[in-house]
Amino acid sequence: MTLRNxxxxxxxxxxxxxxxxxxxxKKVFIKTYGCQMNVYDSQRMGDALAGEGFAPxxxxxxxxxxxxxxxxxxxxxxxxxxxxxxxxxLLKAEAAREGRNVNVAVxxxxxxxxxxxxxxxxxxxxxxxxxxxxxxLPQALARVRGGERVVDTDYAVEDKFDHLPKAGAQxxxxxxxxxxxxxxxxxDKFCTFCxxxxxxxxxxxxxxxxxxxxxxxxxQAGVREVTLLGQNVNAWAGEYEGRAVGLGGLLRLxxxxxxxxxxxxxxxxxxxxxxxxxxxxxxxDILMPYLHLPVQSGSDRILKAMNRxxxxxxxxxxxxxxxxxxxxxxxxxxxxxxxxxxxxxxxxATMRIVRDVGYASAFSFKYSPRPGTxxxxxxxxxxxxxxxxxLDRLQGLIRAQSTAFMExxxxxxxxxxxxxxxxxxxxxxxxxxxxxxxxxxxxxxxxGDVVSVSIARNGPNSLIAVGGEPEAAELSxxxxxx
Ligand code: 5AD
Ligand code: SF4
Numbered sequence: 204m205t206l207r208n209x210x211x212x213x214x215x216x217x218x219x220x221x222x223x224x225x226x227x228x229k230k231v232f233i234k235t236y237g238c239q240m241n242v243y244d245s246q247r248m249g250d251a252l253a254g255e256g257f258a259p260x261x262x263x264x265x266x267x268x269x270x271x272x273x274x275x276x277x278x279x280x281x282x283x284x285x286x287x288x289x290x291x292x293l294l295k296a297e298a299a300r301e302g303r304n305v306n307v308a309v310x311x312x313x314x315x316x317x318x319x320x321x322x323x324x325x326x327x328x329x330x331x332x333x334x335x336x337x338x339x340l341p342q343a344l345a346r347v348r349g350g351e352r353v354v355d356t357d358y359a360v361e362d363k364f365d366h367l368p369k370a371g372a373q374x375x376x377x378x379x380x381x382x383x384x385x386x387x388x389x390x391d392k393f394c395t396f397c398x399x400x401x402x403x404x405x406x407x408x409x410x411x412x413x414x415x416x417x418x419x420x421x422x423q424a425g426v427r428e429v430t431l432l433g434q435n436v437n438a439w440a441g442e443y444e445g446r447a448v449g450l451g452g453l454l455r456l457x458x459x460x461x462x463x464x465x466x467x468x469x470x471x472x473x474x475x476x477x478x479x480x481x482x483x484x485x486x487x488d489i490l491m492p493y494l495h496l497p498v499q500s501g502s503d504r505i506l507k508a509m510n511r512x513x514x515x516x517x518x519x520x521x522x523x524x525x526x527x528x529x530x531x532x533x534x535x536x537x538x539x540x541x542x543x544x545x546x547x548x549x550x551x552a553t554m555r556i557v558r559d560v561g562y563a564s565a566f567s568f569k570y571s572p573r574p575g576t577x578x579x580x581x582x583x584x585x586x587x588x589x590x591x592x593x594l595d596r597l598q599g600l601i602r603a604q605s606t607a608f609m610e611x612x613x614x615x616x617x618x619x620x621x622x623x624x625x626x627x628x629x630x631x632x633x634x635x636x637x638x639x640x641x642x643x644x645x646x647x648x649x650x651g652d653v654v655s656v657s658i659a660r661n662g663p664n665s666l667i668a669v670g671g672e673p674e675a676a677e678l679s680x681x682x683x684x685x
Pocket of ligand 1: 276277396397398497499537538539568569570571572573
């Protein structure tokens with residue numbers, strides 16, 4: 204599984220048809236923390252709420268319902284929720300003085316992990332709803348309106364996706380030409396540091412039909428790039444025309460859908476990278492040459508303690524096989540430093556594996572003990588100062604690798620999916636096959652086009668295509684503002 208940016212995702216309007224027929228009178232502000240799956244879940248909660256007459260707002264002060272979709276992966280992520288709830292309490296009091304009632308809901312993995320504890324600790328919260336039950340939001344809100352404080356974190360027996368309204372084409376387009384599609388949830392791997400198997404439950408795969416149906420709907424609405432999501436997405440398993448299929452087979456089916464130009468998937472476990480999936484990288488041009496494949500550590504001793512169930516060498520050989528199938532594929536990963544018992548030697552092994560693989564990008568974190576996970580009970584916790592120093596070194600190496608990778612792209616041509624207008628009139632912003640934002644000339648193409656451009660240079664976080672550079676006058680006005 205993966206987790207990165209803390210994106211404050213604007214709330215979503217949900218089903219456009221519902222919004223068009225019944226004028227919404229209520230507003231919802233949704234704030235999303237954590238991984239892409241939470242981004243997707245927030246959109247789907249927006250869809251469920253649109254059916255209840257909620258329109259999205261990006262201004263928390265205007266909201267009748269504030270919904271925090273939370274992340275529990277590291278301690279800081281969970282603590283942030285409580286400080287945010289403190290701020291919301293003041294806001295709610297202010298609204299009450301104006302005679303307005305604001306309801307507050309906590310969803311996502313903190314909701315799942317802490318349940319009723321949230322209601323106890325934060326008096327402002329009316330509703331706690333887990334990641335497996337959010338299709339019941341309308342009923343839960345009805346109970347809240349009846350004066351109850353509701354906790355609904357059961358693992359529902361029914362499939363929530365069968366019970367959620369679909370987003371309308373208009374709403375899908377509003378979200379952009381690149382979309383997420385959850386195909387798998389939960390994790391059975393039980394890495395000893397990780398809360399996911401407890402917050403998201405056992406592995407469940409959505410059916411081929413449900414996935415194809417959703418993907419077709421996205422494509423018909425104008426989506427060009429689909430990223431398949433799952434905490435352990437390459438463990439996805441299904442059946443098609445009486446035959447068992449894995450993620451490789453699913454990607455082949457999705458590649459046939461007219462309109463879809465790019466496919467990605469995230470996040471994978473090395474042990475589930477089977478031959479069929481590697482062959483899909485070999486055969487499908489539509490499958491982008493970028494793979495997020497976390498290894499977490501380069502030390503066999505630590506990998507064992509993490510219950511990763513593979514050695515560093517297994518990972519290196521796997522990367523060799525993937526690169527043989529798809530030369531030039533950009534690798535990405537996740538790393539944890541300061542796992543209990545990690546010695547200098549173990550950490551050096553992590554630095555070594557990073558050097559051996561050569562990452563286009565990678566995410567690294569200081570180990571954070573999570574209540575209820577086996578690693579949290581190990582005595583040999585690494586002092587924070589040591590972990591901080593290791594993280595700095597690792598991040599320095601990763602930064603150098605990702606900069607070198609971006610530099611290697613300067614002077615090359617690449618296909619870019621045009622996603623939105625840029626900062627200046629003559630610019631658009633798109634996405635490289637390797638997920639970099641690319642600034643390009645507006646004349647290069649319209650939103651939704653995949654265009655071939657030459658890369659002129661690399662900026663700090665983006666690539667600049669020929670024609671995408673700011674013009675001299677724009678630069679000088681920028682300097683004045685600065
Ligand atoms: N401490 C630090 N990092 C963690 N991750 C997961 N659990 C923890 C933890 N307890 C990291 C892993 C994972 C990514 C999503 O978050 O690297 O791949
Ligand atoms: Fe967590 Fe490991 Fe499962 Fe990824 S594979 S979600 S790190 S338990």
